[in-house]
Amino acid sequence: MPEPRVPRDEAEAALHARRELGADFEPAVVDSFVDRIDAAIEARVAQEVKRAGKPAPRRKDDGHALALAIVSLGVAIPLSGLAAHEAGVAGLVVAWLGIVLVNLAHALSRLRRGD
Structure with a gap:
């Protein structure tokens, strides 16, 4: 075959x-x-x-992981510029830390569910 x-x-x-x-x-x-x-x-x-x-x-993949990744990158670009402009490097680090934590939390929840 x-x-x-x-x-x-x-x-x-x-x-x-x-x-x-x-x-x-x-x-x-x-x-x-x-x-x-x-x-x-x-x-x-x-x-x-x-x-x-x-x-x-x-x-079991219903596209949520890909959607979250795309949205994260789409939000990261303007958020990075705004955070760096308003708060400098510290703001940039905080913004990216938030983005990473959201994606990490989603990945861990999928692992726990067995997806």
């Missing part, structure tokens, strides 16, 4: 569409291509698990 793959022409088409559609549609094009890659990876993992005789692991 051949292994599931994302065909090269699909990758090239996604890159071409990204260039053609511009920045407004870039997130949608990238998300669509990443979904296809995820599906191919999941199919490969399922095949390997099936060969090993174990049930396929269930995917």
Whole structure:
């Protein structure tokens, strides 16, 4: 049985569409291509698990970790500038410490739940 793959022409088409559609549609094009890659990876993992005789692991990721990372970076840029301008290096350290702690708390809660 051949292994599931994302065909090269699909990758090239996604890159071409990204260039053609511009920045407004870039997130949608990238998300669509990443979904296809995820599906191919999941199919490969399922095949390997099936060969090993174990049930396929269930995917629990609902996108919250990625969303938190994106929001954290989006907030970090203006927050860093504001904190550095208003409070100097100490403000910058406090701002980044808050961002890191929020992400760390989320990661630890996922570990405790077994995600």
